[in-house]
Amino acid sequence: MKTILILGAGTAGTAMAHKLRRRLTRDWEIAVVDPSTRHVYQPGLLFLPFGDETEARIVRERESTLGRGITWHQAEVKRIDTERRIVELSEGEPLPYDFLVIASGTVIRPDLIDGMSDGGWGKSVFDFYTLEGARALRAALANFEGGRLVVNVVEMPIKCPVAPLELTFLADAYLAKRGIRDKTELVYVTPLDGAFTKPLASKTLGYLLEDKGVQVETEFMTGEVDAERNVIRSYDEREIPYDLLVTVPPHTGSSFLEDSELGDELGFVPTDPHTLAVKDIERVFCIGDATDLPSSKAGSVAHFQVDLLVRNIERAIEDKPLEPTFDGHSNCFVETGYGKAMLIDFNYETEPLPGQFPIPGIGPLPLLKEARRNHWAKLAFRWVYWNALLPARPIPISPTMSLAGKQLSAAAEAGGP
Numbered sequence: 300m301k302t303i304l305i306l307g308a309g310t311a312g313t314a315m316a317h318k319l320r321r322r323l324t325r326d327w328e329i330a331v332v333d334p335s336t337r338h339v340y341q342p343g344l345l346f347l348p349f350g351d352e353t354e355a356r357i358v359r360e361r362e363s364t365l366g367r368g369i370t371w372h373q374a375e376v377k378r379i380d381t382e383r384r385i386v387e388l389s390e391g392e393p394l395p396y397d398f399l400v401i402a403s404g405t406v407i408r409p410d411l412i413d414g415m416s417d418g419g420w421g422k423s424v425f426d427f428y429t430l431e432g433a434r435a436l437r438a439a440l441a442n443f444e445g446g447r448l449v450v451n452v453v454e455m456p457i458k459c460p461v462a463p464l465e466l467t468f469l470a471d472a473y474l475a476k477r478g479i480r481d482k483t484e485l486v487y488v489t490p491l492d493g494a495f496t497k498p499l500a501s502k503t504l505g506y507l508l509e510d511k512g513v514q515v516e517t518e519f520m521t522g523e524v525d526a527e528r529n530v531i532r533s534y535d536e537r538e539i540p541y542d543l544l545v546t547v548p549p550h551t552g553s554s555f556l557e558d559s560e561l562g563d564e565l566g567f568v569p570t571d572p573h574t575l576a577v578k579d580i581e582r583v584f585c586i587g588d589a590t591d592l593p594s595s596k597a598g599s600v601a602h603f604q605v606d607l608l609v610r611n612i613e614r615a616i617e618d619k620p621l622e623p624t625f626d627g628h629s630n631c632f633v634e635t636g637y638g639k640a641m642l643i644d645f646n647y648e649t650e651p652l653p654g655q656f657p658i659p660g661i662g663p664l665p666l667l668k669e670a671r672r673n674h675w676a677k678l679a680f681r682w683v684y685w686n687a688l689l690p691a692r693p694i695p696i697s698p699t700m701s702l703a704g705k706q707l708s709a710a711a712e713a714g715g716p
């Protein structure tokens with residue numbers, strides 16, 4: 300029996316395992332390695348702090364997300380030996396592989412910023428990128444009676460780069476509903492020079508922040524959290540005071556990648572941007588947030604990569620050359636508060652543009668524009684995730700980006716690509 304071993308059974312690893320199981324014969328063992336017994340639908344973490352989502356709906360037992368025909372090794376990967384083609388684990392015998400897929404995502408690292416995980420952590424300093432963080436933030440927000448609420452992105456790359464903006468928009472609506480918006484200064488602090496990485500979307504999202512009376516502090520490289528004085532300090536000595544700090548800490552790859560000499564300086568895996576093969580290493584591929592690619596670290600990207608990589612693995616099995624098919628396609632709803640959301644669709648070459656999705660001229664979802672329809676689609680996405688995306692059932696969205704339905708003239712007018 301030959302083995303395809305998948306390291307990490309999150310969004311990318313689980314979908315990959317299901318897709319391979321369907322496509323390959325039973326001569327192939329499909330195995331995943333993951334120490335955690337639960338699978339979290341991470342987009343739901345955005346709504347949890349505001350009481351608009353429940354843990355029961357966004358957390359499932361890992362076992363229930365992996366079907367029959369997929370082997371689960373409940374252990375932590377410690378090291379990959381690419382010469383001997385084995386993976387060493389925290390417990391049990393090393394696992395041999397014929398092909399390896401790295402899908403170990405990111406690790407949230409508050410410990411990398413001076414003072415962040417000290418005295419204030421869980422009292423006045425919170426994250427919402429982990430289940431524990433989102434749960435604690437919910438209690439803190441419920442007790443918040445006004446003051447300075449600061450949302451702080453420490454550095455890029457982070458997963459779902461729009462999530463901190465969405466949290467800010469939702470906080471604005473939440474505080475208004477509780478009648479304390481006028482007692483609160485809402486501040487968005489980012490290392491970028493605008494609201495987002497891509498020019499047109501950054502402009503549109505920037506207007507929205509302005510509209511909602513959010514103060515924006517750009518190019519702020521957070522160096523320290525002083526939890527005694529309740530201020531964050533940048534490397535260029537700027538200080539921003541807070542009463543409640545919601546931070547997105549630095550992200551790195553999983554530590555076994557550094558121990559296997561496979562990660563870059565942040566522990567992300569150097570990956571071919573189009574074939575998804577790990578650079579210079581045979582029979583090893585990488586998908587999802589673990590790659591060093593400039594595509595968004597997002598579940599949608601992981602899903603598109605799975606669709607395309609499965610074909611390349613089949614080609615590798617048949618000893619055929621890999622196809623350079625992945626174009627960096629990303630697709631993301633941006634919740635903007637008051638029951639509305641925007642939708643953005645882009646790839647390596649084309650920034651998010653106005654238009655309609657998925658059917659040109661019809662939609663029904665407008666691109667780069669607030670709409671109730673987008674909000675309802677975002678909420679429906681949880682069902683799609685558990686029932687189609689994770690078990691890798693077909694969905695009618697192309698893994699590569701289409702220009703149909705997009706207003707290319709908008710980019711030209713804005714001076715973009």
Ligand SMILES: Cc1cc2nc3c(=O)[nH]c(=O)nc-3n(C[C@H](O)[C@H](O)[C@H](O)COP(=O)(O)OP(=O)(O)OC[C@H]3O[C@@H](n4cnc5c(N)ncnc54)[C@H](O)[C@@H]3O)c2cc1C
Pocket residue numbers: 306307308309310311312332333334335340341342343344345374375376377402403404405427428429458459462553554555586587588589596597598599600601630631632
């Ligand atoms: C608040 C929030 C909102 C988001 N909203 C959206 C959204 O609206 N749309 C969207 O597309 N994306 C969104 N995302 C991003 C999306 O959830 C991730 O990009 C996606 O889950 C990435 O999939 P992955 O498989 O690469 O990583 P993950 O799903 O994080 O899985 C990684 C897995 O690897 C395992 N692992 C790590 N280290 C080891 C080890 N040493 N050994 C074995 N296993 C290991 C982990 O236990 C985990 O199960 C959001 C994320 C957050 C935090």
